[in-house]
Amino acid sequence: MARKMLVDGEVNQSTAEETQFEFDLFVIGAGSGGVRASRFSAQYGAKVAICELPFHPVSSEVIGGVGGTCVIRGCVPKKILVYGSTFGGEIEDARNYGWEINERVDFNWKKLLQKKTDEIVRLNGIYKRLLSNAGVKFFEGEGRIVGPNEVEVIQIDGTKLSYTAKHILIATGSRAQRPDIPGQELAITSDEALSLEELPKRAVVLGGGYIAVEFASIWRGMGATVDLFFRKELPLRGFDDEMRAVVAKNLEGRGIILHHGQNLTELLKTEAGIKVRTDQGEEILADVVLFATGRAPNTKRLNFEAVGVELDRTGAVKVDEFSRTNIPSIWAVGDVTNRMNLTPVALMEGTCFAKTVFGGKPTKPDYDNVPCAVFCIPPLSVVGLSEEQAIEQANGDILVFTSSFNPMKNSISGRQEKTMMKLVVDAETDKVLGASMCGPDAAEIMQGIAVALKCGATKEQFDSTVGIHPSSAEEFVTMRSVTRRVAGKGKLKTNL
Ligand SMILES: Cc1cc2nc3c(=O)[nH]c(=O)nc-3n(C[C@H](O)[C@H](O)[C@H](O)COP(=O)(O)OP(=O)(O)OC[C@H]3O[C@@H](n4cnc5c(N)ncnc54)[C@H](O)[C@@H]3O)c2cc1C
Secondary structure, X not given: OOOOOOOOOOOOOOHHHHOOXXXXXXXXXXXXXXXXXXXXXXXXXXOXXXXXXXXXXXXXXXXXXXXXXXXHHOHHHHHHHHHHHHHHHHHXXXXXXXXXXXXXXXXXXXXXXXXXHHHHHHHHHHHHHHHHHXXXXXXXOEEEEEEOOEEEEEOOOOOEEEEEEEEEEEOOOXXXXXXXXXXXHHOEOHHHHOOOOOOOOEEEEEOOOHHHHHHHHHHHHOOOEEEEEEOOOOOOOOOOHHHHHHHHHHHHHOOOEEEEOOOEXXXXXXXXXXXXXXXXXXXXXXXXXXXXXXXXXXXXXXXHHHOOOOEOOOOOEOOOOOOEOOOOOEEEOHHHHOOOOOHHHHHHHHHHHHHHHHOOOOOOOOOOOOOEEEOOOOOEEEEEOOHHHHHHHXXXXXXXXXXXXXXXXXXXXXXXXXXXXXXXXXXXXXXXEEEEEEOOOHHXXXXXXXXXXXXXXXXXXXXXXXXXXXXXXXXXXXXXXXXXXXXXXXXXXXXX
């Protein structure tokens, strides 16, 4: 197939120029974005190479693995542990359903960890095969830029190999950061948390984001005492405030001790464990302290100075709407650009890149109505605008529909935990602007709602949809009465 670069008028470059470079595309980083972009580019007929650091579950500046964060130390291993921890509550709930669990129920952490590691090794192999099946040339080593069309790969033995390419794609992702407090080396990040030798009996988690909340749920579900520290009043900044309050209540209901408005100031190693000091003068002993305080884009070692690729103040690669940097031959997708740091978004950006550069169809990633989930127990899932975002952006009124109910399963199990659902609607157009749910299966339900929002569904269309009975999901199509009407502030959208 002909190799076409159809960006900014670069239609049908001459054969002489095409053969000037060893590759049409060289990708640095074989995570979600890099693998997707390289496979799809190769399918369009491009000659593609990709480099990636050697594999290990715990990353470093020189350790990574094909598949990237999602597969090796993110979404996949985390969800395996979430599944593992959910059984604890299920066993409790089963008793009122007639299950007589008389014997002591033991949990074998090492077994689960081994199963998790086996799975990520299997997926690492699958990703390598996906690349080779697509005809993408794989190099193991650390990639760095040496020119606008030249990449150097430093292999494990230190050998440096250099390759030329018409286009270079940076897809190096991000890595967990540690706050600079005394004793910070005693804490772990999510990388190590997914590979702990022993299940902690006492865990302290610092952070209010989704990773912090998820690990708190995982360890609590497995029986640990968990103290969660975060700076704001509620965890999960950026999500709908009412839903954040529901999550906080549920976390407490499941036995997690919440410390809002607090930060850690010092960690000390003692015979009894890690002594954790807070800025409110509290002291707690823990077996494990997890810092889930944010991630930084992997840009430091890429030698961008050589060509002058522009970074923003967080160190992320600055790109235009097509993922192109200020250097026309260099592009970037995924977490390294710090746009919307989710696997499906990195995949979308990789797909759009391939379509734009090699598919003859310039395509911008579309960040509207991207659904996402927080896999705490029970999970939170959202799509579209939160109530606060809708009020900020709307010119007219916003109608808010809420439903808080005891899921049918709980009426027998006796668990005291409400499910909460919410729809945010534009009063004038009747368009549903946002949906949220905190309750069992929220992520599975929200994916379908996301399709409806992407199609521009109105509240009337939700209401005319027949429910599936008996289910929690049917509540989304039976929220008849408005909970409140709020005036919009009409401020223009400033970020995604
Ligand atoms: C604990 C955790 C849980 C998460 N859970 C979810 C979730 O449930 N849902 C969701 O959508 N997202 C989740 N994410 C986020 C998701 O993992 C990322 O958004 C996604 O992996 C980004 O893909 P990427 O391709 O940009 O980067 P990555 O997947 O990080 O890939 C970048 C790759 O580049 C490699 N690399 C870096 N520098 C170099 C170099 N110089 N040379 C060669 N290779 C290099 C790295 O080793 C890595 O493999 C989670 C993240 C974490 C940490």
